Amino acid sequence: MIKLGGKVIQVHELTSEKAKLFSLSSNPNLPQVLRSDKAFITRAKNAPKGFSHYITFESLAEDIEFSQGENFTVLPDEFSYLNDEDIVRITPNKEHIRVLYRKRATNNTIMITEQCNHYCLMCSQPPKNHDDSYLLSEAFNLIKLIPKNTKEIGFSGGEPTLFGERFLELLEFTKSHLPQTGIHILSNGRSFKNIDFAKRYADINHFDMMVGIPIYSANPSTHNYIVQSSGAFDETLAGVLNLKKLNQKVEIRVVIHKQSIDGLLDLCEFIGRNLLFVDHVALMGLEMMGFTRANLDSLWIDPFAYKNILSDAVNVLASYGLTTSVYNHQLCTINEDVLPYYRKSISDWKNEFAPECEGCKRAHECGGFFSSSLLHRYSDHIKPL
Numbered sequence: 001m002i003k004l005g006g007k008v009i010q011v012h013e014l015t016s017e018k019a020k021l022f023s024l025s026s027n028p029n030l031p032q033v034l035r036s037d038k039a040f041i042t043r044a045k046n047a048p049k050g051f052s053h054y055i056t057f058e059s060l061a062e063d064i065e066f067s068q069g070e071n072f073t074v075l076p077d078e079f080s081y082l083n084d085e086d087i088v089r090i091t092p093n094k095e096h097i098r099v100l101y102r103k104r105a106t107n108n109t110i111m112i113t114e115q116c117n118h119y120c121l122m123c124s125q126p127p128k129n130h131d132d133s134y135l136l137s138e139a140f141n142l143i144k145l146i147p148k149n150t151k152e153i154g155f156s157g158g159e160p161t162l163f164g165e166r167f168l169e170l171l172e173f174t175k176s177h178l179p180q181t182g183i184h185i186l187s188n189g190r191s192f193k194n195i196d197f198a199k200r201y202a203d204i205n206h207f208d209m210m211v212g213i214p215i216y217s218a219n220p221s222t223h224n225y226i227v228q229s230s231g232a233f234d235e236t237l238a239g240v241l242n243l244k245k246l247n248q249k250v251e252i253r254v255v256i257h258k259q260s261i262d263g264l265l266d267l268c269e270f271i272g273r274n275l276l277f278v279d280h281v282a283l284m285g286l287e288m289m290g291f292t293r294a295n296l297d298s299l300w301i302d303p304f305a306y307k308n309i310l311s312d313a314v315n316v317l318a319s320y321g322l323t324t325s326v327y328n329h330q331l332c333t334i335n336e337d338v339l340p341y342y343r344k345s346i347s348d349w350k351n352e353f354a355p356e357c358e359g360c361k362r363a364h365e366c367g368g369f370f371s372s373s374l375l376h377r378y379s380d381h382i383k384p385l
Contacts, residue, residue, distance in 0.1 A: 109154035161191035189213035192239030218270035272320030285328030360384035
């Protein structure tokens, strides 16, 4: 597991109380003209001059000499993985750091808001009813710092489309600054029920932009119960239909748990019969964060117990020719016929293996666990293969 945020050891000479973003460099030969916008990662005694900020780590701090007046931050050693072109936010008055982008990560997702019009039973990022529009403003600044050769970035919440036109402006801004970068948006899809909003989204005309939208049941009442929002099923479905009518990429995301498992096959049939035109279907295991932990007794079902249902679900989707993936499961909890659809999907910063995995010959193929699962609940049938 990689730590992305926490307290710093020391912040020196950053006088502003506001958070500041820094793109990082460890290149002492970086041209002078580029140094003023960079923070230098200092691991040697004498740091090169001209950078806007300097970052070092607790175990090195005593051996490093900074010139008078230089701005620097000392971080705990657990942040020593930071490297070239990573991007961090330092908040001096709170003595806090947050890693916003990692060059070597395969998944970089930007949270736009913690506000949401759903209250999902298993939400890993529980919604907060407060003005956090600063996150959207920060996203514009972050996009400017992200390397042009980044393959893909994500936007999530909360519900990012709650910002309406301003969110669409962010997507246009991203297209302009990162023209070769794919975009994946996590949304409940309800904003797209408004055809004008959907058209405005389509008019961005991005070469590779997809919206991942959850549908948890073919039964509207069950879906609405899981997301804790009346009318959500109809509005979500209308959003999906509008997006596909406008030839936009849509992914259907299904989190599997005790409330959704009984209707999983019916949902897969529903998708095959009514939403055959979607671009991808993801069947996903639970993440033990946020509301999942509070509602665990109502949600938890051992993946090993539903492995035959998962096989049937994948086969139903495949029979309709739908591109399908299985996320957030372990190899020893699935049947062999699911392997062609199995993906290592858990972001590296929250990915670990259980003690029971020791000696497994296929660990390199396995997606492992969310770190939170090892703390709170995981399958009773984990074994080395």
